[in-house]
Amino acid sequence: MGHFSSEGVPSTRDIRALPKLDLHCHLDGAVRTATLFELALEGEVPLPASSEEELKGLVRAPASCSSLREFLRTFEIFYPILKLPGAMRRVASELIEDAASDGVVHVEVRFCPELQAGPDMSAEEVLEEVIDGLRSASELASVSWGIILCCYRTLSPAINERMVDLALAFAGRGVVAVDLAGPEDHAGHELAPALQRARASGLPVTVHAGEAAGPPSILEAIDELGACRLGHAVALREDEELSTRVAAAGIALECCLTSNLLTGAVSGLDSHPFDALRRAGHLVTLNTDDPSVCGTTLTDEYLLAARTWGYEMSELRDLSSAAVEAAFLDDETRARLRSLVRQA
Numbered sequence: 386m387g388h389f390s391s392e393g394v395p396s397t398r399d400i401r402a403l404p405k406l407d408l409h410c411h412l413d414g415a416v417r418t419a420t421l422f423e424l425a426l427e428g429e430v431p432l433p434a435s436s437e438e439e440l441k442g443l444v445r446a447p448a449s450c451s452s453l454r455e456f457l458r459t460f461e462i463f464y465p466i467l468k469l470p471g472a473m474r475r476v477a478s479e480l481i482e483d484a485a486s487d488g489v490v491h492v493e494v495r496f497c498p499e500l501q502a503g504p505d506m507s508a509e510e511v512l513e514e515v516i517d518g519l520r521s522a523s524e525l526a527s528v529s530w531g532i533i534l535c536c537y538r539t540l541s542p543a544i545n546e547r548m549v550d551l552a553l554a555f556a557g558r559g560v561v562a563v564d565l566a567g568p569e570d571h572a573g574h575e576l577a578p579a580l581q582r583a584r585a586s587g588l589p590v591t592v593h594a595g596e597a598a599g600p601p602s603i604l605e606a607i608d609e610l611g612a613c614r615l616g617h618a619v620a621l622r623e624d625e626e627l628s629t630r631v632a633a634a635g636i637a638l639e640c641c642l643t644s645n646l647l648t649g650a651v652s653g654l655d656s657h658p659f660d661a662l663r664r665a666g667h668l669v670t671l672n673t674d675d676p677s678v679c680g681t682t683l684t685d686e687y688l689l690a691a692r693t694w695g696y697e698m699s700e701l702r703d704l705s706s707a708a709v710e711a712a713f714l715d716d717e718t719r720a721r722l723r724s725l726v727r728q729a
């Protein structure tokens with residue numbers, strides 16, 4: 386536990402000024418509600434809300450939300466809107482603008498283009514739009530980015546194979562890794578061959594595990610699916626031997642505090658293993674998961690950690706440095722971000 390210095394708890398302003406990296410951010414969970422409302426009006430997509438304010442209530446996970454399944458249902462409202470031509474380009478571009486205003490210098494944005502594809506647009510065209518939006522916005526803001534393409538536990542192996550094909554085709558054009566997302570009661574072993582193919586071709590794999598399910602999902606992620614990073618992994622608190630193994634292997638943890646509260650992965654921050662894992666030598670990182678759905682920013686997440694565990698600015702800087710090491714980056718960008726955080 387860090388002790389409070391005379392400087393006290395780091396302020397929102399200090400934290401916003403700290404160069405930060407968001408390594409676990411879902412594009413469809415980061416859409417501004419105002420944009421969602423405008424896009425729906427323009428595209429004449431019927432909405433279950435008549436005002437932006439009402440819509441906000443529907444697309445934000447309720448504080449009473451208690452399961453990952455319930456949390457994921459919030460997303461169903463997004464999909465018809467995000468299928469409109471041009472929507473994903475705009476959403477991607479605004480993600481970079483929002484990152485820049487929050488002091489985020491690098492964002493790894495993840496999504497599954499298959500979920501936005503439809504009769505008017507192929508998954509490949511969706512991905513092209515997102516790359517276009519990220520690229521054009523990042524020319525104006527000093528935010529670098531990488532794309533993590535998501536496979537889904539609930540999609541067929543054939544569709545997930547297509548996601549890996551797409552990831553491999555766009556490696557070198559912005560796609561930096563493959564993820565596995567979706568309800569964890571769907572085992573991931575059927576997707577092992579697809580993820581293995583991604584790894585064999587040089588694309589690293591991160592897996593959502595140990596969020597709603599227990600330690601076996603983490604074992605599956607590292608032994609069967611070859612994850613070199615884990616999304617959430619709060620279940621490590623239940624298995625010390627596994628935890629030691631994950632730390633020793635240098636497998637980075639993508640932690641998302643507010644999201645874990647909303648999905649019921651933890652009952653309160655006092656039972657969140659983040660600080661214990663950090664002290665046990667894990668490479669832990671702080672991330673937003675779904676900024677809009679969770680009603681958070683990366684600055685908010687750092688502030689939450691500082692308030693909960695008494696971190697000082699130097700410890701928050703260490704968290705940002707850990708994210709630089711865990712990020713899927715080329716050597717040049719990593720070196721640049723390393724010195725950016727060090728000089729902060």
Ligand SMILES: [Zn+2]
Pocket residue numbers: 409411566593616674
């Ligand atoms: Zn996630």
